[in-house]
Amino acid sequence: MPKVTFINPDESRIELDIPVGTSLMRAATAHGIDGIVGDCGGGLTCATCHVLVEDGYLDKMPAVQANEDQMLDFTAMGRSPCSRLSCQLVVTEDMDGLTVRIADPQL
Amino acid sequence: MTPSTAPSRLPEPPVLDVDPFSDENIENPYPFHERLRETAPVVFIPKYGIYAVGRYEEVRTVMSDYARFTSEGGIGMSDIRKPGAWRTPSPITEVDPPRHTKIRGAMTKVLSPLVIRQWREHFAAEAEAVAERAVARGEIEAVRELVEAFVLKVFPDVLGVDMPRENFVAIGEMNFNQIGPNNELLQKSLERVEPILDQYQKSFQRESMLPGGFGEKIYKAEDAGDFDKGTAGVQVRSFLRAGVDTTIAGIGHTLNLLASNPGEWAKVKADPAKLRGAFDEAIRLHSPSQVMFRTTKGEQVLSGLRLEDDTKIANFLGAANRDQRKFADPERFDVERETAGIHLALGVGHHICIGQMIARLEAECILGALVRRVERIEPAGAPEYRLVNTLRTLERLPLRLVRAA
Numbered sequence: 116m117p118k119v120t121f122i123n124p125d126e127s128r129i130e131l132d133i134p135v136g137t138s139l140m141r142a143a144t145a146h147g148i149d150g151i152v153g154d155c156g157g158g159l160t161c162a163t164c165h166v167l168v169e170d171g172y173l174d175k176m177p178a179v180q181a182n183e184d185q186m187l188d189f190t191a192m193g194r195s196p197c198s199r200l201s202c203q204l205v206v207t208e209d210m211d212g213l214t215v216r217i218a219d220p221q222l
Numbered sequence: 223m224t225p226s227t228a229p230s231r232l233p234e235p236p237v238l239d240v241d242p243f244s245d246e247n248i249e250n251p252y253p254f255h256e257r258l259r260e261t262a263p264v265v266f267i268p269k270y271g272i273y274a275v276g277r278y279e280e281v282r283t284v285m286s287d288y289a290r291f292t293s294e295g296g297i298g299m300s301d302i303r304k305p306g307a308w309r310t311p312s313p314i315t316e317v318d319p320p321r322h323t324k325i326r327g328a329m330t331k332v333l334s335p336l337v338i339r340q341w342r343e344h345f346a347a348e349a350e351a352v353a354e355r356a357v358a359r360g361e362i363e364a365v366r367e368l369v370e371a372f373v374l375k376v377f378p379d380v381l382g383v384d385m386p387r388e389n390f391v392a393i394g395e396m397n398f399n400q401i402g403p404n405n406e407l408l409q410k411s412l413e414r415v416e417p418i419l420d421q422y423q424k425s426f427q428r429e430s431m432l433p434g435g436f437g438e439k440i441y442k443a444e445d446a447g448d449f450d451k452g453t454a455g456v457q458v459r460s461f462l463r464a465g466v467d468t469t470i471a472g473i474g475h476t477l478n479l480l481a482s483n484p485g486e487w488a489k490v491k492a493d494p495a496k497l498r499g500a501f502d503e504a505i506r507l508h509s510p511s512q513v514m515f516r517t518t519k520g521e522q523v524l525s526g527l528r529l530e531d532d533t534k535i536a537n538f539l540g541a542a543n544r545d546q547r548k549f550a551d552p553e554r555f556d557v558e559r560e561t562a563g564i565h566l567a568l569g570v571g572h573h574i575c576i577g578q579m580i581a582r583l584e585a586e587c588i589l590g591a592l593v594r595r596v597e598r599i600e601p602a603g604a605p606e607y608r609l610v611n612t613l614r615t616l617e618r619l620p621l622r623l624v625r626a627a
Contacts, residue, residue, distance in 0.1 A: 156563020
């Protein structure tokens with residue numbers, strides 16, 4: 116199972132084994148990672164599962180679709196070039212070793 | 223394509239000779255939903271000459287695969303492009319991508335999560351006041367005295383539209399009857415709104431927008447070229463149509479389910495953060511918007527069945543949300559089920575409810591204000607459902623609110 120590391124705003128790290136086909140948002144909320152809110156459950160309407168993809172992995176992520184692109188403009192932290200909404204990052208084998216930093220604030 | 227899978231060789235959906243919009247099936251839709259799901263992945267309903275789907279996967283596909291199932295024929299039963307039924311399409315819900323993408327983007331800007339979060343303080347203050355009055359009364363009819371008292375105050379406030387309560391209710395019934403067939407329910411509701419129709423039309427015009435509301439912002443966005451000229455009024459109307467009745471319905475169902483499931487109430491009382499799950503679970507079990515339509519774009523194959531071109535498909539969201547293929551023990555109200563983003567009550571895909579964060583904020587504020595004040599809520603009489611073609615909502619919900627010691 117691919118391993119994904121989340122870096123909390125306090126710099127602590129959590130490593131999760133996430134089954135292929137599960138989104139980072141679902142995995143994070145299921146494991147009680149508080150920094151990922153995910154209010155709308157992946158409907159691209161809340162922008163509260165914002166993460167910053169660490170170096171080297173951005174091009175392994177699925178392409179940003181129009182709806183995600185629109186919502187990224189309205190994250191509480193503000194957008195950076197490595198911003199993604201983690202509900203759209205559905206885990207593939209390719210993503211093994213991925214590290215994402217949890218945006219702060221989400222609300 | 224091999225001959226054996228050529229669409230013309232595939233079977234057609236079986237006939238299900240039922241009227242989903244009979245009074246009996248609206249009052250209690252669940253036996254019909256079960257027949258719909260268990261008959262076949264797609265059925266044909268001869269009374270209306272439409273297809274219907276009620277299983278989770280098929281509803282999800284038809285609702286979101288716009289290349290095969292268009293919204294441009296209208297989201298109701300009649301095809302708005304055809305003579306006799308023609309009307310102006312909604313400039314957001316009845317447009318497919320890629321045109322829809324730009325419009326949705328402009329609306330996202332007006333109604334972004336950052337904008338909605340600024341309303342929290344106002345919503346919370348109103349919720350506290352409404353909940354305090356209701357709890358002081360002890361025994362209430364919760365639809366009017368709690369849910370409408372709150373939603374019909376805060377939503378028009380932020381939209382910047384002023385309309386009397388009776389008008390909201392009558393107009394809402396008309397809208398959700400119109401998504402269904404032209405039956406007696408629709409005719410009666412059209413008669414009821416006749417005297418207030420002019421006033422309603424005026425209420426979403428530019429000159430009626432109250433300063434600071436998002437209705438005004440929609441007009442300003444039109445001026446800035448974000449929306450096509452002349453469409454702002456219809457956009458504002460879309461929010462009146464989509465955002466009021468469904469939210470009232472969803473909060474009403476949540477209260478009803480919490481009152482009749484003391485074990486689940488105990489969980490939200492102990493941890494009010496679970497109210498979010500309670501709301502999603504309530505709209506899964508009693509989906510306010512029960513059915514939405516799409517139209518086939520060319521001959522299509524769905525789950526091995528051949529569908530004709532240019533034919534309406536009824537997506538029974540309420541049926542999909544009780545599909546045991548997707549949800550274990552689907553009839554059980556479970557505030558810890560975590561189905562936000564999985565159930566289809568808010569739609570799915572490009573047209574997923576754009577105002578859902580407003581509805582969620584409203585639900586969180588009013589239910590939170592209540593749960594903090596009361597030890598428990600109890601049924602104080604049988605709930606009654608309102609007869610509307612495509613809206614599942616409570617007409618009456620008598621409750622006893624037992625104040626926390």
